[in-house]
Amino acid sequence: MRGSGQWVREYLGTLLVRPDEIMLAQGAGGELLVARIRALLSALILLLPLANAVTGAKVSETLIGLGAAVCTNIVAQIWLALAHQPRRHGWLPYATGTWDVTATTGVLVLLALGDRAAGLNSMVVWAFYLISIVITALRNDGRLTLYVTLLAIVEYGLLAWVVLATSGPEQLASVDYGIASVANQVERLVLILLMGVLTVALVQRMQRLIELSGRDGLTGLPNRLWLLQRMPAIFEEVRGEGGSLTLALLDLDRFRRINDEVGHRDGDRAIRHVATLLGETLATRERIVRIGGQEFVLLLHCPLGSAWERVDRLRRGIADRPFVPEFGADPQRITFSAGLAAWPQDGVDLSSLLHSADRRLRQAKRDGSNRVVARDA
8 A cells, every 4th residue: 555655646746746848848739739629629619509409409508509609719719829829828728728617617507597407417518528638638737637627526516516406306307408416416527537537647648758758768868859859948048047058069989999898788887977977067957968879968057168167177077087897897988079169159059059069079089089179270
């Protein structure tokens, strides 16, 4: 039981933590997709009042459905317009999630005013609670899924309690909608909860896959994909603060020799050894990224001159701490060459910065390796 409880706490912990920037970027695209789906579904909802009228439903129910469909379409277009710039509106997923649930509850309330059984037993309208929960998975944010699920349970539970508490048996029976009872309302609340649990599991799985896609399997460091997705936000952050940013491209010197002498298993351990030493030098918000077999990128929040001093000091420090292989093999001295590029002087985007840094890295290799180059020769 203790192990099970710990698993549940860890599971909820991964959902309640704010997603990282990659997940939020993916979720922003998901919000736009949800807005488009919502607009499409809202247009299709206009067919429901027509279907009611054709099948001989009550005029009052048809008018309620028509009014709700028109209102839903108007609001759906507003959400769609806002979703084209979702990262400007951090509140947008919660606002639209609240709307999806509350609009469903509102329609059920209107139906209950005319027919108590219709308000509780309308399967078509009630199913939009489940749809509201499922589409939160497209935002890649477990907190949103939990919020929408709990909101649906609270709102529908309150509606069911009020209707059941204020209605007689004859008001809860309907030829069209059957008998509304405590038992079938509890069943519906349980179904909402089950849908929430399943959607939470789906979100958690997607978060894990996205996390793995942006991580290097050997070192656990961010990888090239992370760098490509995260750099635009980093540029905006530095620009807004008026700070400095230097990109350092590092390549381990003659690393193939280590693989040949001690084997690939110790070669992997040597890579992790270097990654650990590199990470020890980083300040808050600075990053180390592994972009290739023996290539790393350092994102340093300092000017080019300060970055050169730090990277050169790091170069000497790693050389002074040899890697010790397993099984008594001789310690291996590891050195690296590096090329630096400053933003925005050497490039305004990731591609141009990497190009400048790579040109200087190749210059360091030509000059004999084990050195740092910050300016073109």
